[in-house]
Amino acid sequence: QVQLVESGGGLVQAGGSLRLSCAASGRTSSSYAMGWFRQAPGKGREFVAAISWSGGTTNYADSVKGRFTISRDNVKNTVYLQMNSLKPDDTAVYYCAAGRLGTYYSGPRENEYAYWGQGTQVTVSS
DSSP states (O other), X not given: OEEEEEEOOEEEXXXXXXXXXEEEEXXXXXXXXXXXXXXXXXXXXEEEEEEOTTSOOXXXXXXXXXXXXXXXXXXXXXXXXXXXXXXXXXXXXEEEXXXXXXXXXXXXXXXXXXXXXXXXXXXXXX
16 A cells, blocks of 8 residues: 655645645655545546656656646655646646556546545635
């Protein structure tokens, strides 16, 4: 089992920045593909970004490309999401997710991920 805990959310003005962290614990002796998703009020959960277990492959939703950066530190068992130039439309609960054991990279589909954090709220004011 892997436990994921997100942190770093909060309230920020449009144009500002936040960095989310996702700390993994439990069975972390093997690295996992990781992803970030978000769910805005009244909407379904959507893909934001993904990173391979080595960090060599990344992918982003078109809506965040050029503004968000996903990265990881496998020594610290932590994945980050640096969010710049935030917009009110970025307001959502952000979730990190870990892929299935042994998978190098998991893409944008939720069913590719086996473990989920509890989420952290990001609110961007206009």
